[in-house]
Amino acid sequence: MTSNVDEQPPAVDVDELSADPEVAALEQRILDGDETITADQLADARVAAAGRSMFGRLRARLAERQARAAADQLAAEQAAAAEEHARAALAPYAPAELVGLYDRAVEALRAYSAAVEGYNATLHELVGLSAEQRHAGASRDRHGPWGDRVELDGRTFRREQHEHHLRRLLGAAGIGHDLRAVDRQRFALDDRDPDVIAEGRAQLAAKGNRKRGA
Structure with a gap:
């Protein structure tokens, strides 16, 4: 050569x-x-x-x-x-896949939030029944609705807070995150506004359209 x-x-x-x-x-x-x-x-x-x-x-x-x-x-x-x-x-984390996971996570959290709300509403209803209809173990302390409780079958049912459940969910998923007051100002934890959901989906999808070096 x-x-x-x-x-x-x-x-x-x-x-x-x-x-x-x-x-x-x-x-x-x-x-x-x-x-x-x-x-x-x-x-x-x-x-x-x-x-x-x-x-x-x-x-x-x-x-x-x-x-x-x-x-x-x-x-x-x-x-x-x-x-x-x-x-x-x-490859397994393509934007389309992440958007799908995001949608399913939102759906699951909505279902869980709805269940917590249903539980709290039911507890409030049981405590608010008339004396004739109210279970003897149902009571409310000085904190008002937040003090609703029902003693039944050896268990104590108390009103639940969404923030506590979210912390438990994140902890169970192995995600360490402190949901402080400042977080609630930035992220509406129980907000079902479609714009909030759309914004998250758009941010994920944008990763797939971002040009190299941009």
């Missing part, structure tokens, strides 16, 4: 030529008084030495270029493999 030389190697200097074994031997013979050595012989030896030196430099540059090409190829293959790994790892 042939390749273009990017730039010419530096010219061979005199000291480098004199270091060549064949040139050095001829020069030493001349210094020792050998009159059989001609100027043409010395010139030919120096030309040959220059050629050998240049050839060696070119071969070294070829090896460097091949090493760089191999390194570039390896880097490209590693980058492609890393990209494919990232693509495969993120």
Whole structure:
């Protein structure tokens, strides 16, 4: 395989030529008084030495270029493999899948919230019955409706708060989150406004449309 030389190697200097074994031997013979050595012989030896030196430099540059090409190829293959790994790892979390999970989570939370509301309403109704109809274990303390309670079959039924249940749900799911008052200002925990749901779905879907580097 042939390749273009990017730039010419530096010219061979005199000291480098004199270091060549064949040139050095001829020069030493001349210094020792050998009159059989001609100027043409010395010139030919120096030309040959220059050629050998240049050839060696070119071969070294070829090896460097091949090493760089191999390194570039390896880097490209590693980058492609890393990209494919990232693509495969993120495939199960495509925006469409996340939106579907989001919808099902909203539906489940709505059902759970409705059950808690139904439970509280039933408890309030039982406590509010007339004396003739009210179970003896039903009572209400000084806290008003929040103090509704019914003692029945060895169990105590008390009014439940949505926030407490949400904390338990998040904890059961292994999600550590402190639902402080500031959170209620930012997120309407029991808000069923369709705009709130649509906003969450839009944020998930937008991840799939976001351009690389944006």
